[in-house]
Amino acid sequence: MIAEFERLLAQPVEAAAAQSLSRRGFMKLSGGVGGGLVLALAVGLPDQASAQGAPPPQVPFAPGAYVRISPDGKITLYSKNPEIGQGIKTAFGVILAEELDAAWADVTVEQSEINAAVYGAQFAGGSLSIPMNWDNLRQAGAGARAMLVSAAAKQWGVAESELTTADSTVIHAASGRKASYGSLATAAAALPVPADPKALKLKDRKDYKLIGKRFTGVDNLDLVTGKPLFAIDVNLPGMLYASLVKCPSVGGKVASANIDQIKKLPGITDAFIVEGTAKPANVMLTGVLPGVAIVGKSTWAVFSARKQLKVTWDHSTASKDSWTDYVAKAKELSVKPVGDKVVRTVGDIDKVLASAKPVEAYYQFAFVSHAQLEPQNTVAWFKGDSIELWAPTQLPANSLPLVAGIVGLKADKVTLHQMRVGGGFGRRLLNDFVADAAYVAKQVPNTPIKLMWTREDDMEHDAYRVGGFMSYKGVLDEQGKLAALNAHMIGFEDPVSKAPTTASDFGANEFPANYLTDYRASMSRLPLSMPCGPWRAPGTNTMSWVQQSFFHELAVAAKRDHVEFLLEVFGRKAGAAPQAGPPGLNPDRAIGVIKLAAEKAGWGKPLPKGRHLGMAFFFSHQGHIAEIAEVSVDAKKKVTVHKMTVACDIGPVINLSGAENQVQGCIVDAMSTLALEITMENGAAQQVNYDKYPARRMPNSPQVDVHFVQSNYNPSGLGEPAFPPAAPAICNAIFAATGTRIRTLPITKAGFSVA
Amino acid sequence: MLRLNVNGQERTIDGIADDTPLLWVLRDELKLVGTKFGCGVGQCGACTVHLNGQPIRSCQIPAVAAAGEKVTTVEGLSAGAQLTALQQAWIDHDVPQCGYCQSGQLMTATALLKQHPKPTDAQIDQFMTNICRCGTYVRIRKAIHAAAAATAGKGGAA
Numbered sequence: 001m002i003a004e005f006e007r008l009l010a011q012p013v014e015a016a017a018a019q020s021l022s023r024r025g026f027m028k029l030s031g032g033v034g035g036g037l038v039l040a041l042a043v044g045l046p047d048q049a050s051a052q053g054a055p056p057p058q059v060p061f062a063p064g065a066y067v068r069i070s071p072d073g074k075i076t077l078y079s080k081n082p083e084i085g086q087g088i089k090t091a092f093g094v095i096l097a098e099e100l101d102a103a104w105a106d107v108t109v110e111q112s113e114i115n116a117a118v119y120g121a122q123f124a125g126g127s128l129s130i131p132m133n134w135d136n137l138r139q140a141g142a143g144a145r146a147m148l149v150s151a152a153a154k155q156w157g158v159a160e161s162e163l164t165t166a167d168s169t170v171i172h173a174a175s176g177r178k179a180s181y182g183s184l185a186t187a188a189a190a191l192p193v194p195a196d197p198k199a200l201k202l203k204d205r206k207d208y209k210l211i212g213k214r215f216t217g218v219d220n221l222d223l224v225t226g227k228p229l230f231a232i233d234v235n236l237p238g239m240l241y242a243s244l245v246k247c248p249s250v251g252g253k254v255a256s257a258n259i260d261q262i263k264k265l266p267g268i269t270d271a272f273i274v275e276g277t278a279k280p281a282n283v284m285l286t287g288v289l290p291g292v293a294i295v296g297k298s299t300w301a302v303f304s305a306r307k308q309l310k311v312t313w314d315h316s317t318a319s320k321d322s323w324t325d326y327v328a329k330a331k332e333l334s335v336k337p338v339g340d341k342v343v344r345t346v347g348d349i350d351k352v353l354a355s356a357k358p359v360e361a362y363y364q365f366a367f368v369s370h371a372q373l374e375p376q377n378t379v380a381w382f383k384g385d386s387i388e389l390w391a392p393t394q395l396p397a398n399s400l401p402l403v404a405g406i407v408g409l410k411a412d413k414v415t416l417h418q419m420r421v422g423g424g425f426g427r428r429l430l431n432d433f434v435a436d437a438a439y440v441a442k443q444v445p446n447t448p449i450k451l452m453w454t455r456e457d458d459m460e461h462d463a464y465r466v467g468g469f470m471s472y473k474g475v476l477d478e479q480g481k482l483a484a485l486n487a488h489m490i491g492f493e494d495p496v497s498k499a500p501t502t503a504s505d506f507g508a509n510e511f512p513a514n515y516l517t518d519y520r521a522s523m524s525r526l527p528l529s530m531p532c533g534p535w536r537a538p539g540t541n542t543m544s545w546v547q548q549s550f551f552h553e554l555a556v557a558a559k560r561d562h563v564e565f566l567l568e569v570f571g572r573k574a575g576a577a578p579q580a581g582p583p584g585l586n587p588d589r590a591i592g593v594i595k596l597a598a599e600k601a602g603w604g605k606p607l608p609k610g611r612h613l614g615m616a617f618f619f620s621h622q623g624h625i626a627e628i629a630e631v632s633v634d635a636k637k638k639v640t641v642h643k644m645t646v647a648c649d650i651g652p653v654i655n656l657s658g659a660e661n662q663v664q665g666c667i668v669d670a671m672s673t674l675a676l677e678i679t680m681e682n683g684a685a686q687q688v689n690y691d692k693y694p695a696r697r698m699p700n701s702p703q704v705d706v707h708f709v710q711s712n713y714n715p716s717g718l719g720e721p722a723f724p725p726a727a728p729a730i731c732n733a734i735f736a737a738t739g740t741r742i743r744t745l746p747i748t749k750a751g752f753s754v755a
Numbered sequence: 756m757l758r759l760n761v762n763g764q765e766r767t768i769d770g771i772a773d774d775t776p777l778l779w780v781l782r783d784e785l786k787l788v789g790t791k792f793g794c795g796v797g798q799c800g801a802c803t804v805h806l807n808g809q810p811i812r813s814c815q816i817p818a819v820a821a822a823g824e825k826v827t828t829v830e831g832l833s834a835g836a837q838l839t840a841l842q843q844a845w846i847d848h849d850v851p852q853c854g855y856c857q858s859g860q861l862m863t864a865t866a867l868l869k870q871h872p873k874p875t876d877a878q879i880d881q882f883m884t885n886i887c888r889c890g891t892y893v894r895i896r897k898a899i900h901a902a903a904a905a906t907a908g909k910g911g912a913a
Contacts, residue, residue, distance in 0.1 A: 220850075224846060229854070298783045698895065
């Protein structure tokens with residue numbers, strides 16, 4: 001997925017940055033856009049202009065775009081990426097404050113502006129925020145600290161080397177002098193920024209005062225008192241409300257609609273047909289779908305008018321996709337040992353298969369919805385020569401050129417205010433709802449418009465997690481060790497471009513490709529028009545389920561202990577030198593967490609009557625995570641997950657509370673998703689609200705025991721990687737309890753339910 | 756003209772349709788946006804407020820039905836800067852992830868503690884029917900127990 005995000009991000013970010021650079025003539029950037037600009041000038045931040053001329057007596061110190069210190073001692077840290085519930089606003093604040101050596105009580109964290117020239121890539125996706133910003137945030141904090149130290153050294157006439165810092169204070173131990181950061185702010189603001197951020201001395205891990213401790217979320221007080229934080233909470237003077245009614249079958253157009261009647265309804269100010277700007281059958285929603293826009297004086301006036309709307313849809317361009325058909329076609333294809341596209345071959349798998357009796361299994365997993373709780377919405381205000389938006393997007397950079405294209409302005413005339421996101425899960429990496437708002441706002445110029453999706457709009461026009469199918473043949477040797485594997489995945493592709501549907505791909509290095517002497521991975525792809533997109537741990541959340549379930553099947557067939565079976569496979573590469581670049585699957589880290597989870601869960605030890613364990617390991621988003629589910633299953637096939645033991649190697653943890661929260665949430669999310677599905681017939685989703693898509697509620701939430709290895713690798717993100725191992729761990733435990741192998745998701749297909 | 760008593764204040768709202776749900780009067784007319792829209796069909800509970808102390812899904816009752824009754828929203832939970840024990844427990848236990856459902860969760864939990872000052876896990880399961888898509892249930896339960904313990908001996912006022 002990293003490659004996919006890079007592809008998603010590269011073009012718009014570079015374009016936006018180039019425009020921004022030329023516009024501002026901003027020459028002081030060091031290290032190029034996207035890296036090393038931590039101590040660039042604080043372009044766009046308030047009060048910076050005053051620091052460029054003769055400074056007034058009391059100016060705030062804002063050495064970079066990340067740190068701002070007021071003479072009164074208040075420290076404001078700017079979090080560059082969207083907060084979607086992954087806790088990044090708090091984690092980024094902790095990293096900055098650590099190197100700044102600030103007292104946490106002095107710190108306020110605010111969402112930064114969206115500006116690629118200052119901040120580089122700004123997005124929440126791929127669990128990449130921490131690994132992509134670990135260095136530059138530490139440098140930003142350390143750079144500001146260095147300038148404060150320098151200011152104190154000049155003031156006291158002592159060498160910088162004699163000074164230390166602690167709790168937002170510079171200290172000269174030899175003379176007993178101390179100066180608060182606030183008292184040094186004005187002097188520090190007049191100093192040049194450090195020339196080379198990479199030359200700054202960063203703290204040793206053993207000296208951390210903040211990183212690794214527990215912090216409550218920086219917005220929690222505002223959340224529990226109901227303060228407006230979300231885009232849906234934005235209220236502007238004279239604001240109108242709007243809704244865009246789209247064809248239930250994705251891609252359908254409006255043939256006719258009772259527009260004149262709608263316009264006369266109470267509280268309605270306008271209604272019009274939208275031709276749309278998006279391609280009718282596009283795997284990624286990149287624009288406005290056709291439909292009918294209704295604008296009115298309140299949300300309810302608009303929602304009520306929708307009930308009176310009569311549209312005749314032209315289905316000629318609409319999706320005709322049918323899940324029933326896909327299931328049948330995939331089953332036919334699965335009997336072939338090799339698909340249309342071979343993605344990896346090692347040795348001679350056909351020869352091995354011909355001379356052995358392989359273990360065979362065929363897996364099927366459903367489409368699911370993001371179902372994030374805040375329905376899509378955006379406030380947009382088109383002012384003729386510019387447009388201003390307030391949006392809950394995970395990928396703000398992409399929305400700028402998208403909106404610019406829709407309203408016919410240059411991207412530098414688009415201002416986007418990043419709002420807290422009421423659940424992301426990948427859905428809001430697509431900016432279709434921002435596009436909707438921009439489109440409608442242009443038709444109603446000089447008026448702020450709050451564009452609201454209903455829950456039904458949201459679930460009907462989701463960018464779903466793609467379903468799929470996997471056919472495995474595994475061969476065991478005489479010692480019961482895994483000798484060879486043949487994997488044929490049946491996935492989906494765009495019917496026009498033939499590009500694989502998002503998260504419907506099979507990587508050449510997928511485990512265990514590099515661990516076997518005979519291996520083949522291949523794909524067949526069915527044409528799909530339903531929009532699909534990134535969904536929490538895209539690709540890996542389903543790959544983990546099929547692969548780690550099948551590994552358990554192999555261990556059972558070999559009559560070997562599952563933990564020992566998996567450790568033996570990873571052991572074949574133990575001690576291998578780590579590769580360059582972003583960390584890939586590291587067998588030693590895998591072995592470490594599998595052993596840790598087994599030890600903590602009491603693997604192999606006696607269990608209470610009726611309890612059974614299931615294990616899975618998966619590497620995703622740079623995180624190595626092993627999970628063990630402890631379940632019981634009653635006579636009615638109701639599965640209770642009593643406990644999940646989770647062992648994570650994500651390097652050093654930034655905020656222990658936030659990290660545990662993510663893991664707990666991933667386990668609940670995985671349990672929820674085990675029992676859910678979106679089916680589509682005639683191109684339309686069959687489940688459009690929580691009554692038919694019953695996301696999990698409070699009862700029977702399991703105990704989640706989280707153990708972090710705290711290794712010395714660079715820290716990686718945790719919004720996603722705890723999700724993939726959970727479903728196979730639970731399904732493997734169900735097998736241990738019942739002898740029934742779950743090969744189809746949702747598990748309700750086999751008569752099971754999750755308590 | 757609609758008269759509502761919201762968080763102890765008399766409010767009047769002009770020109771709204773009789774079928775307007777209380778949710779949209781609170782959000783669009785009174786700008787009390789702490790109460791959230793999630794599903795519009797009474798499923799998710801993000802819109803939970805109190806009507807005379809009872810938790811209700813405000814997307815499911817017309818605002819006119821609340822005329823003359825006491826409506827409490829998340830903005831009215833605490834008196835001034837003094838947080839309730841539940842609000843404090845939500846912060847102490849770092850409950851929220853995205854946070855969108857949490858005002859509804861707090862309103863439901865507040866009503867729970869009024870009925871059951873020391874709730875059992877079973878009572879929590881029965882009462883707390885709101886959806887948290889981020890899955891913060893483990894922490895919600897902890898925070899409810901913590902708030903109950905903190906208010907024990909203080910008359911149970913959460």
